[in-house]
Amino acid sequence: MHENTPPRPPAVNNIRLRKLFNDTLAAPHWPEGFVVRTFEQRDAPALHALLEEVFDDGADGPFDQWWPRIAGDAEFDPALCFLAIDGKGLLAGAALCWTSGFVKDLAVHPESRRQGLGDALMRQVFLIFRERGARHIDLKTNSVKNTTAFRLYERLGMIPVG
Template sequence: MPEPRPPAPDDIRLRKILDDTLIAPRWPDGFLMRTFEHTDAQALHALLTEVFEEGKDAPFDAWWPGLSGDAEFDPELCFLVIDGKGLLAGAALCWTSAFVKDLVVHPEARGRGIGEALMRQAFAAFAARGAGHVDLKTNTLDNAAAVRLYERLGMKPVAWEG
């Protein structure tokens, strides 16, 4: 995995131990999950830049080669949620080292359980690959709602270095 940047104030690393208590994802009515295809790159970039402040200045032509060329990128570990109109409603972009790089849900699709289902999908995928745990980094102030979700899913703080 690429070395993460040094933590910012209030950044934490959370871990989910993958054991026999995992619960399968439940997708809300009208939404389906599939893995990433090359033609999804523009929509994924647009969703990430719409929701995250970080990376707003990264144009697609710089972002995509960096992502797709990363040794940790595997399209099978990029889970997309599509709404009834065929639009990207959410995504979990994971590195092969069992690290959730980005979890994003479009503001209009929030409150339906998409984020929880995406995380459960990531847990199941990494368990199937033999991983013992899944990690992610978040900020306790900027992402308080996400922290509550991660804690509800059984994720616990670990040392920054993992």
């Protein structure tokens, strides 16, 4: 747990998953009309809005509390926050990762789902972390409340860890 993150009681059916980088990794396939780039500070409001839209519990607070907490976290690196931008220049999806090899948030806007953005974002994460010398990457999800994401992670070869 990060010192800046308020403690939460563990939710029922929460699970930690890991992708080991011991095999060949497939390159991401970006759907037609989408591009990926890394985070820039001007993206902070759009990223916060996406997290608010996608997650039941929002982005962990209003923007003026969330952004200083994210930006001030020792594990935040803008180069490890991947943004999928649609043809109109809008943020369609994001993978926000910590330097420790942890996917803090994977979010795809409801209007951009079922096109492969989550898959492409995760494959981007895998490749970049392996290039940086990581042996694996972890994330947490809920296997019941978030079955679609859980199935995606399983298809990507992620396995439960203690």
